[in-house]
Amino acid sequence: MAHTVRIEDNGVSYTCAPAESLLEGMQRLGRRGIPVGCRGGGCGVCKVEILEGEFSTRAMSRDHVDDDDRRHRRLLACRVYPAGDLSLRVIGKLQKSVCGATPDPRLPA
Amino acid sequence: MALTGVLRPGHAQIRVLDLDESVRFYKDVLGLVETGRDAHGRVYFKCWDERDHHSFVIREADRAGLDFFGFRVLDTATLDKLDADLQAYGLKTERIPAGEMLATGERVRFELPSGHLIELFAEKTKVGNGIPLINPAPWAKARDNGIAPIRLDHTLLYGPNVAAVQKIFTEVLGFYLVERVLTPDGNANAAIWLSCGQKVHDIAFAEYPEPGKLHHCSFLMESWEHVLRAGDIMSMNAVPVDIGPTRHGVTRGCTIYAWDPSGNRFETFMGGHLPYPDYETMTWTFDNFGQGLDYPQRKLHETFLTVVS
Structure with a gap:
């Protein structure tokens, strides 16, 4: 059963299957939201803070997610799998470019 | 003999988050040949047409990225001379004993002002490419396993102090500057492509605030058709693709990231074109970086500048 994920920064919601990462689910929307980088837990651009909801994770680089981040559920969306409905906000280093007031004309709307 | 000193990229050691998953990827999808495992848990690979024991080593760690990048030099006398030259230049060098890495002789290691560890070595066991040296066939069966590049070609590293890095490579190690991209104000280099032979580059650097970052390790394909076939295999295996297939303006090389x-x-x-050491450096202004990266699309992909490990 798919779960609903809400990006609080822009109010967009999408569905995400339990076997899909939060990033894969969002990519199916074909619109802007969480920045997409390596999709392997190594580059850190898709960092989000999970505000509510249950989930599981796979390995991600400590360069981007340390113990404090884990305690505060600041994780890489490409490595987080939903176990229920979730809400999150984007905190990766490209956050401004994807959630800022000015749309980036190079990216699909 | 014209080619002396530093000969070519010899090895990269990369950190991976899950060893088994990564071994499957590098063997079955990229199509490298596994040549050994050591007591540190490292797994050694070579490209099918390489003759040395290994060119690509992975180890499991809690963060991704590059441990070090090594170059083969002509012989041990060259190794000793370059070690002395690096020290005379003011860099601290370290000798890693023979055998620390499988099938590899003594290595000289030093840290660049960009935060990267570079190694030089003169000896690594030749295991061959599966083709006899007498009456050799043009290729071996391993050529058809996965993407199957023919060699580790170069790396692009991101870090600070690119101007100081360039001086070390050109003034101590015998490299020359093939191409460069200027910073927006035109007063410095944002990125540099350096060669130690007649390849269009053996190592490249881009200015970046965080030290020691890996942009990519590059593997050489035989033809544009093999690059397209690599793209097919990436999609068949749901490998996340960054850019391409396309052609770089810088180097003229054809690529998939x-x-x-x-x-x-x-x-x-x-x-890629074939430079000589006497050729003038080719320069790209920053406003043409998009063409330099992706010539047909003329696009400076955001991930190129921001996504590193």
Whole structure:
């Protein structure tokens, strides 16, 4: 059963299957939201803070997610799998470019 | 003999987040040949047409990225001379004993002002490419396993102090500057492409605030058709692709950028022009960086500047 994920920064919601990462689910929307980088837990651009909801994770680089981040559920969306409905906000280093007031004309709307 | 000193890229050691998943990727999808495992848990690979024991080593770690990048030099006398030259230049060097890495002689290691560890070595066991040296066939069966590049070609590293890095490579190690991209104000280099032979580059650097970052390790393909076939295999295996297939303006090489399962970018690359050490450096202004990166699309992909491991 798919779960609903809400990006609080822009109010967009999408569905995400339990076997899909939060990033894969969002990519199916074909619109802007969480920045997409390596999709392997190594580059850190898709960092989000999970505000509510249950989930599981796979390995991600400590360069981007340390113990404090884990305690505060600041994780890489490409490595987080939903176990229920979730809400999150984007905190990766490209956050401004994807959630800022000015749309980036190079990216699909 | 014209080619002396530093000969070619010899090895990269990369950190991966899940060893088994990464071994499967590098063997079955990229199509490297596994040549050994050591007591540190490292797994050694070579490209099918390489003759040395290994060119690509992975180890499991809690973060992705590059441990070090090594170059083969002509012989041990060259190794000793370059070690002395690096020290005379003011760099601290370290000797890693023979055998620390499988089938590899003594290595000289030093840290660049960009935060990267570079190694030089003169000896590594030749295991061959599966083709006899007498009456050799043009290729071996391993050529058809996965993407199957023919060699580790070069790396692009991101870090600070690119101007100081350039001086070390050109003034101590005998490299020359083939191409460069200027900073927006035109007063410095944002990125540099350096060669130690007649390849269009053996190592490249881009100015970046965080030290020691890996942009990509590049693997050489035989033809544009092999690059397209690599793209097919990436999609068949749901490998995340960054850019391409396309052609770079810088180097004229044809390319796909993609990521391994830990977010280390790699490149399947072919072509490029053939520079000589006497050629003038080619310069790209920053406003043409898009064409330099992706010539047909004329696009400075955001991930190129921001996504590293």
